[in-house]
Amino acid sequence: MPGPLNGLVRMARCRKQTRSRHSKMSAVRPGNSTLTRRRTPIMTASTTRRKTAAKSRTAAVCAIAVAGAMLLTACGDQTDNGASESETKGTASAAPLADKLPKEIRDKGVIKVGSDIAYAPMEFMDEGNKPAGVDIDIAKALGKVLGVEFQFENSTFDQLVLGMNNGRTDIVMSSMTDTKERQQGATEDAKGGADFVNYFKAGSAILVQKGNPKQVTTLDDLCGLTVAAQRGTANEALLKETQKKCGSDKIKEFISDQDTDSITQLQTKRADAVITDFPVALYNELNAGGGKLFEVVGEQIDAAPYGIAVSKKNTQLRDALQAAVQKIIDDGSYGEVLKEWKAESGAIEKATINAGK
Numbered sequence: 001m002p003g004p005l006n007g008l009v010r011m012a013r014c015r016k017q018t019r020s021r022h023s024k025m026s027a028v029r030p031g032n033s034t035l036t037r038r039r040t041p042i043m044t045a046s047t048t049r050r051k052t053a054a055k056s057r058t059a060a061v062c063a064i065a066v067a068g069a070m071l072l073t074a075c076g077d078q079t080d081n082g083a084s085e086s087e088t089k090g091t092a093s094a095a096p097l098a099d100k101l102p103k104e105i106r107d108k109g110v111i112k113v114g115s116d117i118a119y120a121p122m123e124f125m126d127e128g129n130k131p132a133g134v135d136i137d138i139a140k141a142l143g144k145v146l147g148v149e150f151q152f153e154n155s156t157f158d159q160l161v162l163g164m165n166n167g168r169t170d171i172v173m174s175s176m177t178d179t180k181e182r183q184q185g186a187t188e189d190a191k192g193g194a195d196f197v198n199y200f201k202a203g204s205a206i207l208v209q210k211g212n213p214k215q216v217t218t219l220d221d222l223c224g225l226t227v228a229a230q231r232g233t234a235n236e237a238l239l240k241e242t243q244k245k246c247g248s249d250k251i252k253e254f255i256s257d258q259d260t261d262s263i264t265q266l267q268t269k270r271a272d273a274v275i276t277d278f279p280v281a282l283y284n285e286l287n288a289g290g291g292k293l294f295e296v297v298g299e300q301i302d303a304a305p306y307g308i309a310v311s312k313k314n315t316q317l318r319d320a321l322q323a324a325v326q327k328i329i330d331d332g333s334y335g336e337v338l339k340e341w342k343a344e345s346g347a348i349e350k351a352t353i354n355a356g357k
Contacts (some may be wrong), residue, residue, distance in 0.1 A: 071286065095147025097327060100320035105170065111150050111317075113139065116157040118258045121283040121341045123152070125350075131331035134279070135173050137337040138199060139329045146320065155255055158189035158232030161309055165192035171310050175202070175277060177234045178356030191230035196307025197321045198355045200346045203303035204235050205281035205296050207266065207274045214272045216297050220245065225272040228254040230260035235275040238301065239261035247335040267293060279343050286342075305348070305355050318353065325351035 098106060105111060117123045117131050126132040131152045139150035150173075154162055161182070176182070178196035185193030208216050214225055219238070223246035229235040229262040236255060243251050254271050256262045263284060265271035274281070278300045285296050308325075310318040328334040329351065338344045 011311045019342060033178075039076070044166060046288040049350070050132075077188050080115060087314050095323065097144060097145050097248055097320060097324050098147035100323055101148065102316045105148060105317065109148050110302070111146075111148050111171060112156050112169040113144075113150050114160040114163050114172045115152050116258065117152060117154045117174075118162065119175055119258045119277075120287075121278055121343065122277070123173075134200070134337060134341045135218050137176065137340065138328070139173060139336065141337060142324045144333075145193040145324050145327045145331075157230065159189040161185075161194050161249055162192065164194065164309060165311055170314075171308055171321070173282075173308050173338060175200075175306055176309055177202075177356065178305045179234070180357060182309075183356065187232075190309075193312055194309040195312055195318050196309055197325060198307050198352045199307040200306040201303050202277050202279050202346050203236050203280040203300040203347055204275055205300055206298050207263075207276055207281040207284060207294050208272065208297055209266065210270065210293055210295050210317065212295060212297055216273055219301070220297055222251055222273060223247075224249040224251070226252040226254060226265075226267045227273045227275060228271040229254060229275045230259045230262055231255050232328045233259075234302075234304070235277065260290055263288070263294075266285070279346060282342075304357070305352070307354075307356065308344075309355070322353055323349045 018323060034114060078206045114137065115123050115131070117125055117133075121133050122221075123131060123135045131154075136152065139152070140151055143150050152173075157176075159170075160174055160176070163169055164172050172194070176196075176236040178198055179187075181187045182190035183193055183196065187190055194291065206216055206219070206222070208214065214221070216222065216225070218301060219242045222239075222242055227239055229239045239251065243253070252266055254262065256265070259276055262271070262274045266274045268289075276284075278296075281294075284294050285291065288294055308321055310321065325334075327347065335344075335347065338347050
C-alpha cells in the first residue's frame with residue numbers, strides 16, 4: 001500500500017503540465033521554419049522503506065509537509081510564467097520588442113513578406129531553392145528581436161505593394177526605393193500607397209560587358225544603345241529620364257519583368273548595358289562567371305533609402321519595425337549581415353520613416 005508521500009507524488013503528476021510554443025526564425029537560409037517546445041522537468045520523489053513500524057507520527061507528518069511544499073514549488077514552475085533562459089522567442093530577453101507588434105501578429109507568430117526574389121545579393125533563391133540574401137538575413141535579425149518569423153512570398157515587383165494593400169502580405173521587403181510617389185500611391189507599382197521603414201540605401205549603376213566595348217562612362221553615353229532595366233523600378237524611371245535627353249539618337253529600351261532577365265540580355269549581348277541598383281551591379285561584376293563577364297562603370301547614381309513597405313492603416317506594425325531596425329543597428333547584428341554580403345556601403349545609422357524624396 002502506498003504511503004502518504006507516494007500519494008502526494010501521484011497527485012502532483014496528475015496536475016496538468018503546460019508548454020510554451022514559440023515560432024523560431026529559420027537558419028541562415030530561411031524557408032525551414034520550425035517550432036520549439038519547452039518541456040518543464042517533472043519533479044519526482046523516491047520513497048524510502050520504513051526501517052521500523054514504530055516511526056513516530058510526528059516524523060511522518062513533517063515528511064509529508066516538506067514533500068508537499070517541494071511538489072507545489074516544482075509544479076508552480078511548470079507554467080508559461082516560468083520560461084527558461086534557453087527559449088528564443090516570447091521572453092523579454094529573447095524578443096525584447098515583441099510587445100510592440102499588433103496582437104494578431106504576435107498571436108500568429110508570423111509576418112508575411114512580399115518580395116521579388118530575383119535580385120542578388122539583396123534577395124534571391126539559393127541552390128536549395130530557398131530565399132537568401134541581404135534582405136532575408138536582415139529579416140532574420142528583425143525576427144529575433146520581435147519574436148516572430150518573417151515568411152517570404154515571391155511575386156513580381158510591380159504587384160508587391162498592391163498585394164500588401166489587398167491583404168496577401170503584411171509588408172514588402174524587396175530592395176524597394178522609398179519615394180514620395182510610392183508613399184502616395186502615385187506610381188503604377190504602388191497602388192494604394194504605403195509607409196516605408198528605411199533600412200538601407202543604394203543608388204543606380206550602369207553594368208556593361210567586361211572590357212566596356214561601347215565605352216560607356218555616364219548616362220549620356222547610353223544614347224543610341226540598347227539598355228535594359230526592370231519594370232516598375234527607379235532604374236526604369238532613370239532610363240526614361242535619360243531617353244528624354246537623347247534627341248533623335250534614341251535608346252532602344254528593354255524593360256524586363258525581372259532584373260535577372262536584364263542581366264541575361266547583357267550576357268547574351270542583346271543589350272549593351274543594364275541600369276540596376278548599385279549593390280546588384282557590383283555583385284554581378286564580382287561573381288558572374290567568376291568575375292569575368294561584367295563590370296560597373298561610372299559612379300553610383302542618386303543614392304536613396306530602401307524601405308520596408310507597410311500599409312498606411314497599420315501604424316503599429318510600422319512603428320514596431322522601425323524600433324526593430326534601430327535595435328539591430330545598435331546591437332551590431334545589422335552590420336554583421338552587411339559585412340557578410342559585402343554590402344557595407346549601404347549601411348544607415350538611424351531607422352527612419354518615409355525619408356524618401
